[in-house]
Amino acid sequence: MRSLFELRSCLEAQASQLAAVRGEPAVFAEFEDHFTRWHDLLRGPAVSDEQVSDYFALIRRFDEAVNKATDNSFLVDAMENLRVHVARVRRMAGHSQSRLEASASEHALIARAISRRDAALALHATHVHLHNSVEHFRHSWRPAERDAPEGQRTTTATETPR
Known part of the structure; x- marks a missing residue:
């Protein structure tokens, strides 16, 4: 697991920087607006599974826009x-409404940085988002791992999930 997040940190940070330099500001300003609205929605009462799916679809569209903006196949x-x-990791960790709310705010900041062509802020906002993501996974994943039968555990009690 550690290796996955190390690679994700490198690739997504580079992509957000390139998007800030090469992307269309208006595209990412629009994503900032979408993520801000989602942040407000996710602060409300319980969110339905359909809304969670819609939110993840927005993230996929954002990722595709970042990919296109990098201009690097x-x-x-x-x-x-x-x-x-x-x-797959996201499915394993499940979702918590508070994490989704924070994620929407983090994505809004990344989109804002890209729309303002601030590559340094895009890099740092991406690192913060990924740090929070991996911490959420670690905290979500460990209880289930601890409860698994001894022969089915993939880590020891003191080992960090990989």
Whole structure:
């Protein structure tokens, strides 16, 4: 698991920087608006599974816009391969409304940085988002791992999930 997030950090940070330099500001300003609206929605009462699916669809569209803005087919290919694994991890961790709310705010900041052509902020906002994502996974994943029968555990009690 550690390796997945290390690679994700490198690739997505580079992609957000390139998108800030090469992307169309108006496209990412619109994503900032969408993520801000989602942040407000996710702060409300319980969110339905359909709304969660819609939110993840927005993230996919954002990722596709970042991919296009990088204008780097090698980076896009690597990120697409990585996203298959990230989606699996996301399913394993489940979702919490508070994490989704924070994610929407983090994505809004990344989109804002890209729309303002601030590559440094895009990089740092991406790192913060990925850090929070991996921490959520670690906290979500460990209880289920701890409860697994001894022969089915993939880590020891003191080991970090990989």
